[in-house]
Amino acid sequence: MRWLLVGSIGIYIVPITVYIVLFGRGHILCEIVLGAFSFLFFGPTYLNILNIYSLCRIDDISWGTKGLDSGSTKNANLKDSWKLIKIVHVVKYVVWNVILGVVLLTLGASYTPRFFVTIIMVVLIGVSMSVKVLLACFYMLVYWCKYHHKDGLPNLGVESRITKVTKRYDDSIIK
Amino acid sequence: MNLQIFYLSMMNGLAYFAPAFFLFTVHIAMDAFRSDVLTKVLNGVVGDPNNSQLFNAFVYTIDFIYVLLIMTVVFLSLHLTNRHKRFIPYIYGISTLFGLFMVCVFLVLAVDIFRGLIDNAACNFKLT
Numbered sequence: 001m002r003w004l005l006v007g008s009i010g011i012y013i014v015p016i017t018v019y020i021v022l023f024g025r026g027h028i029l030c031e032i033v034l035g036a037f038s039f040l041f042f043g044p045t046y047l048n049i050l051n052i053y054s055l056c057r058i059d060d061i062s063w064g065t066k067g068l069d070s071g072s073t074k075n076a077n078l079k080d081s082w083k084l085i086k087i088v089h090v091v092k093y094v095v096w097n098v099i100l101g102v103v104l105l106t107l108g109a110s111y112t113p114r115f116f117v118t119i120i121m122v123v124l125i126g127v128s129m130s131v132k133v134l135l136a137c138f139y140m141l142v143y144w145c146k147y148h149h150k151d152g153l154p155n156l157g158v159e160s161r162i163t164k165v166t167k168r169y170d171d172s173i174i175k
Numbered sequence: 176m177n178l179q180i181f182y183l184s185m186m187n188g189l190a191y192f193a194p195a196f197f198l199f200t201v202h203i204a205m206d207a208f209r210s211d212v213l214t215k216v217l218n219g220v221v222g223d224p225n226n227s228q229l230f231n232a233f234v235y236t237i238d239f240i241y242v243l244l245i246m247t248v249v250f251l252s253l254h255l256t257n258r259h260k261r262f263i264p265y266i267y268g269i270s271t272l273f274g275l276f277m278v279c280v281f282l283v284l285a286v287d288i289f290r291g292l293i294d295n296a297a298c299n300f301k302l303t
Contacts, residue, residue: 009288040281044273047193049248049266056252093191094249100195105202105238118203121196128189131182 055093059086194245197277201241204280205234207287241276244269 020026059082107113189196213233248269255262 037278040277041274044197044277045270047190048197048245048273049270051190051193052245052248053252053257053266056249057256060256090249090253094246097192097195100192101198101242104195104199108199108202108206114203117199121199124189128182128186131178135178135182 052093056086056090058089059083198238198241200280201276202234202238204283205237208283209233211287211290244272 016029016032020029059079104117107117209230213230217230247265251262251265257263257266
């Protein structure tokens with residue numbers, strides 16, 4: 001277990017140290033530490049507060065809906081139904097989180113279930129991060145293989161793609 | 176494409192349950208803080224810390240504060256908009272408190288891991 005922890009910490013520390021030693025750029029470390037601190041500090045705001053606010057304003061149809069606030073009976077009914085949808089969603093959100101919170105805290109009360117819950121959470125986070133890294137590498141590879149031009153400059157082929165799309169819809173546009 | 180949709184759905188699912196997961200993390204970190212730091216600091220102050228009701232309530236008090244803050248965000252978001260005068264200071268304050276919570280949790284867990292690495296005690300985990 002100890003070597004597992006050493007290994008997981010080493011994954012972060014070794015590349016940073018090598019980078020600083022090889023390239024002599026100490027300020028990179030400060031940037032990494034400050035970036036990690038701000039990421040930690042703002043994480044709960046992004047994950048909790050913005051999510052909750054967006055869910056609680058799901059009935060806000062004031063944008064891009066010209067004429068809906070004209071005050072007719074139909075629009076009032078529409079607004080009422082949106083409010084009902086909002087209340088249902090918020091109640092579901094709170095109830096599900098309360099249930100999961102109670103389950104996790106109950107499991108966390110004793111040592112063995114807490115160990116397994118923690119492992120599951122770590123695996124879940126690890127898998128989500130790995131999928132992101134793998135997909136990023138895959139798209140990078142595809143980008144280099146497919147769009148890298150012979151004279152060293154990337155050829156994104158945007159124009160040819162636009163032409164293809166416009167050709168596909170030419171008939172319907174003319175009609 | 177299907178993989179991307181699966182990944183985004185999974186991340187959305189995790190974000191949906193973020194308050195519950197964060198509560199669990201805060202609970203674990205505060206429990207570690209209570210048993211590692213408070214027990215030693217308050218040893219002579221509250222008698223036997225392990226049998227003190229007040230001392231044992233520390234973790235649940237932090238949990239309660241966290242739940243209270245989350246419910247405040249829900250309540251304010253339901254009734255006020257982001258342009259409202261009262262909304263802004265409350266949300267900024269709660270956001271700052273959550274940020275401090277997160278930094279504290281990270282520090283406590285990091286120190287706990289390092290202490291585990293430095294101490295020569297063998298891993299005594301046993302499956303019951």
